[in-house]
Amino acid sequence: MFQFGYEESYGMLVGDFVRDKDAVQSALLLADLCTYHKARKESLLDALQQLFDRYGFYCEELHTLTYKGIQGVESMTAMMSSLRSTPLPSLLGYRVIYREDYLEGIRFDLEKGSCEPLMLPRSDVLKFGLEGDAWFCIRPSGTEPKIKLYIGTKGTSLEDSTEKLALLKQELIRLIGSP
Ligand SMILES: O=P(O)(O)OC[C@H]1O[C@H](O)[C@H](O)[C@@H](O)[C@@H]1O
Incomplete structure (x- = not known):
């Protein structure tokens, strides 16, 4: 099942209903991510640091x-x-x-x-x-x-x-x- 795709020019694709990179979906996903971390009193940078700590x-x-x-x-x-x-x-x-x-x-x-x-x-x-x-x-x-x-x-x-x-x-x- 396709979940998420991204490429070198920072184009992203969430879901398979659009067949090329789509900034509208990406902006929505980013807003969603901000809301999630804000509720935990974290910034996106904190979230990135957590990913680095977890995966390297x-x-x-x-x-x-x-x-x-x-x-x-x-x-x-x-x-x-x-x-x-x-x-x-x-x-x-x-x-x-x-x-x-x-x-x-x-x-x-x-x-x-x-x-x-x-x-x-x-x-x-x-x-x-x-x-x-x-x-x-x-x-x-x-x-x-x-x-x-x-x-x-x-x-x-x-x-x-x-x-x-x-x-x-x-x-x-x-x-x-x-x-
Ligand atoms: O990298 P090229 O083959 O020159 O293509 C140029 C660009 O075309 C599109 O915009 C793709 O989304 C980019 O990832 C790519 O870099």
């Missing part, structure tokens, strides 16, 4: 790399294909746990050495899961001459996860190379 300190970022002109398109294609075909057992000392290739529709579990099908539509997207709940996902933009790099880390504090993210981002930019 997660940090996420989107980084974009611009590739100009026809040559840029070729470079993006070559870079994605090299990432697809070159084994990546670890990154920055983190073991790679899984690799999801949305073009092939396969999730590879590198620990177990097994594969399983992905249920989402085919798309030129790669996602790597690293040890310690870190991950990154990479895809060419569908609307601009850009590579979109999504990175996520988990730390023992917000500072720790932010620092881990900055290091991982630096390493990924080095791995991908300049546009």
